[in-house]
Amino acid sequence: GAVVSQHPSRVICKSGTSVKIECRSLDFQATTMFWYRQFPKKSLMLMATSNEGSKATYEQGVEKDKFLINHASLTLSTLTVTSAHPEDSSFYICSASIPRDNEQFFGPGTRLTVL
């Protein structure tokens, strides 16, 4: 089956630092990857859609300079939270889609805590 990994699974950082989260499709090539954010006891909110080799498309209200997304290859997308603040603490989940059927396969998520 299609497997998506995320690294790290958990990260704690100080305010003002930047954190990079990796999303990899392990056994398939994903032309499109998605980044979601989930607040405690809330649902997932789509942050941005990234296509390999082009700029990410951000959802309304998501700061592109704050959440840098790079999709440099067909198996890797990265989300960098720049100058992190405590309000950025959240659960970040990525997904990757197989073009033929548009099904999205989700990574296990990364829990970010900003002190």
Add this chain to the structure above:
Amino acid sequence: KQEVTQIPAALSVPEGENLVLNCSFTDSAIYNLQWFRQDPGKGLTSLLLIQSSQREQTSGRLNASLDKSSGRSTLYIAASQPGDSATYLCAGLGNNNDMRFGAGTRLTVKP
């Protein structure tokens, strides 16, 4: 913009009961609808995916239905078990490849 609503927000049932979780969506132009399970602090586990041309999908004790015309989907869980306790999320995939999630139903199955 697609809005997905799940009712109830929380549900508690005794073990062995059959139960139905509801999901409604405002835009019937969905490509597919997917049900997920999420355990506390964990990622998503895909349960069932229904393509827009399908009306239902079954896997073990789970059955999901899709009625695009009414904008509804249901997840039926038969003979519930304590291990079924989790949050269940439904999500509709739009034709622009954008997936919108409901807020989830938190299910507790009591032994």
